[in-house]
Amino acid sequence: xxxxxxxxxxxxxxxxxxxxxxxxxxxxxxxxxxxxxxxxxxxxxxxxxxxxxxxxxxxxxxxxxxxxxxxxxxxxxxxxxxxxxxxxxxxxxxxxxxxxxxxxxxxxxxxxxxxxxxxxxxxxxxxxxxxxxxxxxxxxxxxxxxxxxxxxxxxxxxxxxxxxxxxxxxxxxxxxxxxxxxxxxxxxxxxxxxxxxxxxxxxxxxxxxxxxxxxxxxxxxxxxxxxxxxxxxxxxxxxxxxxxxxxxxxxxxxxxxxxxxxxxxxxxxxxxxxxxxxxxxxxxxxxxxxxxxxxxxxxxxxxxxxxxxxxxxxxxxxxxxxxxxxxxxxxxxxxxxxxxxxxxxxxxxxxxxxxxxxxxxxxxxxxxxxxxxxxxxxxxxxxxxxxxxxxxxxxxxxxxxxxxxxxxxxxxxxxxxxxxxxxxxxxxxxxxxxxxxxxxxxxxxxxxxxxxxxxxxxxxxxxxxxxxxxxxxxxxxxxxxxxxxxxxxxxxxxxxxxxxxxxxxxxxxxxxxxxxxxxxxxxxxxxxxxxxxxxxxxxxxxxxxxxxxxxxxxxxx
Amino acid sequence: xxxxxxxxxxxxxxxxxxxxxxxxxxxxxxxxxxxxxxxxxxxxxxxxxxxxxxxxxxxxxxxxxxxxxxxxxxxxxxxxxxxxxxxxxxxxxxxxxxxxxxxxxxxxxxxxxxxxxxxxxxxxxxxxxxxxxxxxxxxxxxxxxxxxxxxxxxxxxxxxxxxxxxxxxxxxxxxxxxxxxxxxxxxxxxxxxxxxxxxxxxxxxxxxxxxxxxxxxxxxxxxxxxxxxxxxxxxxxxxxxxxxxxxxxxxxxxxxxxxxxxxxxxxxxxxxxxxxx
Numbered sequence: 001x002x003x004x005x006x007x008x009x010x011x012x013x014x015x016x017x018x019x020x021x022x023x024x025x026x027x028x029x030x031x032x033x034x035x036x037x038x039x040x041x042x043x044x045x046x047x048x049x050x051x052x053x054x055x056x057x058x059x060x061x062x063x064x065x066x067x068x069x070x071x072x073x074x075x076x077x078x079x080x081x082x083x084x085x086x087x088x089x090x091x092x093x094x095x096x097x098x099x100x101x102x103x104x105x106x107x108x109x110x111x112x113x114x115x116x117x118x119x120x121x122x123x124x125x126x127x128x129x130x131x132x133x134x135x136x137x138x139x140x141x142x143x144x145x146x147x148x149x150x151x152x153x154x155x156x157x158x159x160x161x162x163x164x165x166x167x168x169x170x171x172x173x174x175x176x177x178x179x180x181x182x183x184x185x186x187x188x189x190x191x192x193x194x195x196x197x198x199x200x201x202x203x204x205x206x207x208x209x210x211x212x213x214x215x216x217x218x219x220x221x222x223x224x225x226x227x228x229x230x231x232x233x234x235x236x237x238x239x240x241x242x243x244x245x246x247x248x249x250x251x252x253x254x255x256x257x258x259x260x261x262x263x264x265x266x267x268x269x270x271x272x273x274x275x276x277x278x279x280x281x282x283x284x285x286x287x288x289x290x291x292x293x294x295x296x297x298x299x300x301x302x303x304x305x306x307x308x309x310x311x312x313x314x315x316x317x318x319x320x321x322x323x324x325x326x327x328x329x330x331x332x333x334x335x336x337x338x339x340x341x342x343x344x345x346x347x348x349x350x351x352x353x354x355x356x357x358x359x360x361x362x363x364x365x366x367x368x369x370x371x372x373x374x375x376x377x378x379x380x381x382x383x384x385x386x387x388x389x390x391x392x393x394x395x396x397x398x399x400x401x402x403x404x405x406x407x408x409x410x411x412x413x414x415x416x417x418x419x420x421x422x423x424x425x426x427x428x429x430x431x432x433x434x435x436x437x438x439x440x441x442x443x444x445x446x447x448x449x450x451x452x453x454x455x456x457x458x459x460x461x462x463x464x465x466x467x468x469x470x471x472x473x474x475x476x477x478x479x480x481x482x483x484x485x486x487x488x489x490x491x492x493x494x495x496x497x498x499x500x501x502x503x504x505x506x507x508x509x510x511x512x513x514x515x516x517x518x519x520x521x522x523x524x525x526x527x528x529x530x531x532x533x534x535x536x537x538x539x540x541x542x543x544x545x546x547x548x549x550x551x552x553x554x555x556x557x
Numbered sequence: 558x559x560x561x562x563x564x565x566x567x568x569x570x571x572x573x574x575x576x577x578x579x580x581x582x583x584x585x586x587x588x589x590x591x592x593x594x595x596x597x598x599x600x601x602x603x604x605x606x607x608x609x610x611x612x613x614x615x616x617x618x619x620x621x622x623x624x625x626x627x628x629x630x631x632x633x634x635x636x637x638x639x640x641x642x643x644x645x646x647x648x649x650x651x652x653x654x655x656x657x658x659x660x661x662x663x664x665x666x667x668x669x670x671x672x673x674x675x676x677x678x679x680x681x682x683x684x685x686x687x688x689x690x691x692x693x694x695x696x697x698x699x700x701x702x703x704x705x706x707x708x709x710x711x712x713x714x715x716x717x718x719x720x721x722x723x724x725x726x727x728x729x730x731x732x733x734x735x736x737x738x739x740x741x742x743x744x745x746x747x748x749x750x751x752x753x754x755x756x757x758x759x760x761x762x763x764x765x766x767x768x769x770x771x772x773x774x775x776x777x778x779x780x781x782x783x784x785x786x787x788x789x790x791x792x793x794x795x796x797x798x799x800x801x802x803x804x805x806x807x808x809x810x811x812x813x814x815x816x817x818x819x820x821x822x823x824x825x826x827x828x829x830x831x832x833x834x
Contacts, residue, residue: 151776156813159777159780162777167774167775256752257752257753258784258788259785359815361815361818362814362816409813427819428818428822429815485671491667492626495664495667496625498659498703500598501596502656502659503595522699522774523739523741524774524775526703526706526742527745527774527775528775529706529742530742530746533710533749
C-alpha cells in the first residue's frame with residue numbers, strides 16, 4: 001500500500017515537472033516569436049511597419065554593417081514620425097538559391113532580396129525599378145551625389161544592374177570588388193630577406209623561388225602561391241590577367257565594328273596569316289611558369305582549404321577577390337600585405353611585348369538587391385533600398401564595416417583599402433582570350449588544359465595547349481551551335497516583351513509617365529535585338545574560322 | 558414567418574455578393590484589366606481574364622498572345638490561328654489588328670529560321686505580306702517600325718535583295734513622319750549592317766550619330782555608341798576633329814567607365830598628330 005502511495009506521489013511530481021517544462025517551452029516559444037518578429041515594440045504596436053532584408057553575404061562585417069544601417073534608418077524614420085523595424089536574414093550561399101525560390105513561390109518573401117537566378121525569375125517575381133531610377137535619391141541630400149539621379153550616382157551608371165533580356169532594372173548594386181594578391185609579410189620577409197613586395201612578374205617569380213628554397217632549408221611545407229585549384233578560379237584569374245597584359249592591343253585593331261575584338265575576329269586573323277597564333281598562346285607559358293610554385297596537390301584544394309593553409313602560415317601569396325580581404329587581414333596570426341597581380345616586365349622573356357596593367361574601372365560591381373512584387377511594404381522597401389545605396393550609408397556599411405568598396409561614385413578610400421581601388425593609371429582594357437571566350441565549356445576545357453600543363457610541365461606549353469585545343473574542336477563547335485539556338489530562343493522571349501510593351505504603350509494615357517516608360521523599354525528591347533543579331537553573326541563566324549584552324553606550326557605562324 | 562424569410566434573403570444576398578467578388582472586375586472592366594495584366598507580363602492573370610471575354614477582340618488578342626508567349630501554357634498553333642483570324646478581319650479594331658499582325662508575323666518568321674525545330678509549321682503564314690500590311694496600316698507607328706525592322710534584317714541577309722533593301726532603308730528614314738524617338742534602334746541596325754555587308758563606314762557613322770543624337774534608350778548602348786562614334790571617326794574615317802569632339806564628350810559623360818582610360822590614350826594620340834583634319 002505504501003509502495004503504491006509512493007508511486008502515486010512520484011507520478012504526481014513528474015507530472016508537475018512536465019507541466020512546468022511545457023509552460024517554460026511555451027513562454028520561450030512566445031519570446032522567440034516576438035524576438036524574431038521584431039521585438040515587443042512591433043508586436044504590441046500595430047503602427048510599427050516591419051520590412052525584412054535577406055542576403056547570402058556571410059563575410060565578416062557585412063551583417064554588422066547592415067545592422068548599423070538599420071539602426072540609422074530606424075532612427076531617421078522615427079525622427080519623421082514613422083515607426084519602422086527592419087529585420088535582417090542572412091542565409092548561407094549554398095542554400096540561398098532554394099530558400100530564395102521557396103520564398104518567392106510561397107508568396108511571402110522578404111521585402112528586399114539579394115537577387116540571383118535567371119531573367120525570367122526576376123521578371124516574374126521582382127518589381128521593375130525603371131520608374132524610380134531617374135529620380136534623385138532623397139537620402140543623398142547634402143552629399144556630392146545630391147544633384148545626380150539615382151542611376152547616375154552609381155559608379156557604372158547602374159549598367160551592371162540592367163537585365164538585357166527584359167530591358168529592365170530589377171535591382172540595384174551595393175558593392176564593388178577587385179582581385180588582389182594577399183601576402184604573408186612575415187614569411188615573405190623571412191624567406192626573401194627583403195621588405196619590398198613584388199611589383200613585376202620577374203620579381204614575383206624570384207620571390208617564389210626563394211620561398212620554395214626557404215621551405216626546403218627549414219623543412220617547412222611552404223607553398224609560395226596558394227590557389228583555388230578545385231574550381232580553377234585562380235587559374236582563370238591569372239590566365240585572363242596575363243592574356244590582357246599581352247594582347248590588349250588587339251582591341252584597337254581587331255574588329256571592323258569598333259573597339260574590342262571577338263574570338264571569330266582573332267581566328268580569322270590567324271587563318272589569314274595576319275596574326276601569329278603563338279601570341280595568343282603566350283599567356284599559357286606565363287601561367288605554366290607560375291604553376292611551378294603552386295602546391296603539389298593544387299587541383300584538389302578548394303577556397304576554404306586555401307584560406308586554411310594561408311592562415312596556418314605556410315602560404316606566401318594568396319590570390320582572391322577583395323570580398324575576403326577583411327577576414328584575411330583580421331584573422332591571420334601574421335601581418336598581411338595586399339598587392340596587385342604583378343605586371344609583366346621587360347626583364348621577363350615575354351615582357352618586351354607586354355602593355356602593363358589593365359584598368360579595372362567599371363568592373364566588379366555587384367551585390368544586387370531587388371524588391372519582390374509580393375511585398376506588402378513597397379514604398380518602405382524602396383525607401384530603405386535608396387537609403388542603403390545613399391552616399392553616407394553605403395560607405396558606412398561597405399567601407400567602414402566590411403572593408404568592401406562602394407558601388408557609388410565620389411567615394412574616397414584610406415589605408416589598406418587604397419590597395420583595393422580599381423586600377424586607373426593605365427590606358428589599356430582587358431581582352432578575352434579566344435580559347436575561353438566562346439562558351440562555358442570552352443572556358444572549362446581551357447582551365448583543365450592549363451592545369452595539365454602545370455602538372456606535366458611540357459617542353460613547349462604552347463604546342464601542348466594548341467594540340468589539345470584542336471582535339472576538342474568538335475565539342476567547341478557544338479557548344480557555339482547550341483549558343484546560337486539559345487539566342488534564337490531568346491529572340492522569341494524578346495518578342496514576347498515587345499508585344500507586352502506595345503500593349504502597355506497602347507493602354508497608357510498619352511504623355512503619362514507610365515507610357516513614357518513603356519516606350520523607353522520598348523526601344524531598349526529593339527536595341528537589344530540588334531545585339532542578338534550581332535551575337536548570331538559572331539557565332540557563325542567563329543564556327544567557320546574555328547574549323548579552318550590548322551596544326552601548330554602551320555597557318556598563323 | 559417574417560424572421561426566417563429575412564434570414565434567407567440576407568443569406569442569398571450575401572452569397573450573391575460573394576460570387577460577384579470572386580468573379581473579379583465587372584464585364585466592362587475585364588478587357589482593360591486583361592490588357593493591363595498582359596502589359597505587365599503577368600500571363601497567368603491576363604489569360605484568366607481573357608477567358609472571361611472570349612467574344613471580344615481584346616479577349617481574343619490576349620488569349621492568342623498568351624498562347625504564343627506564356628511558356629508555361631504555350632500553344633503556338635492555336636495562338637497563331639487566333640491572331641490570324643483577328644489580323645485578317647477588317648472589322649477588328651485597328652490597335653488589336655496591328656498587334657495581332659506583328660506577333661503573328663514575327664513568330665512565323667522566327668519559326669522559319671528554326672526549321673530544325675518547327676519544320677514547315679509556320680509556312681501557312683506569309684510573314685512578309687503580314688509585315689508589309691502592318692507597315693501600310695500604321696505608317697510611322699511603333700508597330701510599323703518593328704515590322705520594318707524585322708523585314709529589313711531578313712532582306713539584307715539575302716544577297717539578291719540587299720541593294721534594294723539598303724535603298725528602302727534610306728527611304729524609310731527620309732520619309733518617316735512619326736515620332737523620331739522610334740528611330741534609334743533602326744539607326745543601330747543600319748550602322749551594323751553597313752559595316753558588316755559593305756564596310757561603308759561613312760554611312761554607318763552617319764546612322765550611329767543620328768541615333769546617338771536622338772538618344773538610345775539603353776544607357777549601355779548610349780555609352781557604347783558614343784565611344785564607337787569617336788573610335789570610328791578616328792580609326793576608320795580619319796576625321797580627327799569629330800573624333801576629338803566625341804572622345805571629349807565621352808570623358809565628360811562617362812569618366813568612371815572602363816573605356817575612359819582608352820579615350821584618354823586616343824586623345825593623346827590625336828593631340829600628338831595634331832587636331833587638323
